[in-house]
Amino acid sequence: MRALRIARLELEDAYEPATHDPFFRYLSWSQFTPEELALLPTVMSIGGDGATYDIGFGALSRLLATRTPVKVMVLNSGVYSNTGGQASTASLTGQDSDLARFGVAHSGKQEDRKELGLIASFHPNVFVVQSSTALQGHFLKHVMEFLTYSDSPAVLDVYTPCQAEHGIADAQASRHGRLAVESRMSPVFVHDPRRGSNIHSWFNLEGNPDADKDWAMGSLEYVDADGAAKLLEYPLTPADFAADESRFKKHFKTLKAGAEALPVHEFIDLPAAAREGKTAFVWSTDDSKHLIRRSVSATIIRLVEERRKYWRTLQYLAGKDVVKLDADHAAELQALQAQYADAVKQRDGAIDSIARGMSQLAASSKAPAGGGGFTASLLPAASAAAPAPAAATNGSAALVSIDPDDQAKCTNCKTCYQDLSEIFEKTRIVVDGAAKEVGRIIPGVLDHITATPELKARIAKVAANCDSEIIR
Numbered sequence: 001m002r003a004l005r006i007a008r009l010e011l012e013d014a015y016e017p018a019t020h021d022p023f024f025r026y027l028s029w030s031q032f033t034p035e036e037l038a039l040l041p042t043v044m045s046i047g048g049d050g051a052t053y054d055i056g057f058g059a060l061s062r063l064l065a066t067r068t069p070v071k072v073m074v075l076n077s078g079v080y081s082n083t084g085g086q087a088s089t090a091s092l093t094g095q096d097s098d099l100a101r102f103g104v105a106h107s108g109k110q111e112d113r114k115e116l117g118l119i120a121s122f123h124p125n126v127f128v129v130q131s132s133t134a135l136q137g138h139f140l141k142h143v144m145e146f147l148t149y150s151d152s153p154a155v156l157d158v159y160t161p162c163q164a165e166h167g168i169a170d171a172q173a174s175r176h177g178r179l180a181v182e183s184r185m186s187p188v189f190v191h192d193p194r195r196g197s198n199i200h201s202w203f204n205l206e207g208n209p210d211a212d213k214d215w216a217m218g219s220l221e222y223v224d225a226d227g228a229a230k231l232l233e234y235p236l237t238p239a240d241f242a243a244d245e246s247r248f249k250k251h252f253k254t255l256k257a258g259a260e261a262l263p264v265h266e267f268i269d270l271p272a273a274a275r276e277g278k279t280a281f282v283w284s285t286d287d288s289k290h291l292i293r294r295s296v297s298a299t300i301i302r303l304v305e306e307r308r309k310y311w312r313t314l315q316y317l318a319g320k321d322v323v324k325l326d327a328d329h330a331a332e333l334q335a336l337q338a339q340y341a342d343a344v345k346q347r348d349g350a351i352d353s354i355a356r357g358m359s360q361l362a363a364s365s366k367a368p369a370g371g372g373g374f375t376a377s378l379l380p381a382a383s384a385a386a387p388a389p390a391a392a393t394n395g396s397a398a399l400v401s402i403d404p405d406d407q408a409k410c411t412n413c414k415t416c417y418q419d420l421s422e423i424f425e426k427t428r429i430v431v432d433g434a435a436k437e438v439g440r441i442i443p444g445v446l447d448h449i450t451a452t453p454e455l456k457a458r459i460a461k462v463a464a465n466c467d468s469e470i471i472r
Helices: 002-011 017-025 034-039 049-055 057-064 116-121 136-148 170-182 238-242 246-251 298-317 320-364 373-378 404-409 415-419 453-465
Strands: 044-048 071-076 127-132 154-159 189-191 216-223 229-236 252-254 261-263 279-285 291-296 424-431 434-441
Touching (some): 002 017, 049 071, 057 071, 057 116, 116 127, 116 154, 116 189, 127 136, 127 170, 136 154, 136 415, 154 170, 170 238, 216 279, 216 424, 229 424, 229 434, 238 279, 238 298, 246 252, 246 298, 298 320, 404 424, 415 434, 415 453
Parallel strands (some): 071 154, 127 154, 261 279
Antiparallel strands (some): 127 189, 216 229, 252 291, 279 291
């Protein structure tokens, strides 16, 4: 960079050794311009959760406290995969692994997971991405931002299924990576200190389904008593994720018929006293694909509660509580307006009723018409109409549509719900007796979304790239 700057000065005939050499003698990368920083090769550290969450955590924290533009990529499998599968602080509550007591008499790892992404975000000016390669659109988009960020260190924490240690088939890594996001087991987020001026602007939960709710919806394909293929929709919790991995296998048992049981998402909302005598369960299928219920251990319930607490923390940091408060306030205001309008209507009706009664009384007593001031005094000179509630004028419903008759034509190219996750989501439908994954518009989302030019352009791009061309 010193040679480059001197060459530019020479070309401008402005290089003065006596003036410039003392400055160039102590030139440091911290004095580089953004254009000069962009010319530098990327310096990246790549390690697992053992190297970053545990063994090298102190050194990592020291690095993140500087302004050194070093990139740190974490391959987070939640276990020391290279050295036999010991538990790390990135391991999840209840999982079996080396150095965590296992067997029927023990409940696996008992400590809650440490969240490196959150810890890194609260270091000065650090860019943080928590992602999964199963969400290709989210991963690729934010990896590019991660690589080009040069203001300070940047951290990329990638959920990385380890088939052997997690107890899943090799071909299921991508599906379990996506399920980890959808079940809130390992949500994705971005912390970008360049966005806005407050913490709610810095955190972004784009890529998580139903980001304003505790749980997203999942679906389970099963066969009913008549042998027909059906889909069961239910709130997807970390317990549903854990039920399909061998590291949590001992926490689930087939529930006997007649047992008093509640789905996990309902069970954890009960106070401790109300849980007595009840069993939490998740839905599953047997070898014949018939619906069954599987009981959930107390350790998995604790895992679900801890993951929900973490998810709610992310929601708060991203300002989702402010959005909810605004929506609640709007609903309360609308209710008050309706209540006021109803009160005015009732008042006017009462006045009319009294006026009719007084007129009838005057007629029966043969009093001069209009001669009395009593009836007139009961009527307001000008009855003010109640303000009508503001009509919803959001024209976003015309932004984008998918004809229900065309839904079965979807090829699940993933373009819509990966590139525009605030409008589209993945779901499953039954077509010709078989379940099929398709993209769809999130129910109700168009009622409150703002139709900005940027959003319209993104919708147009998604529609153009839709393989089945069903998006309009």
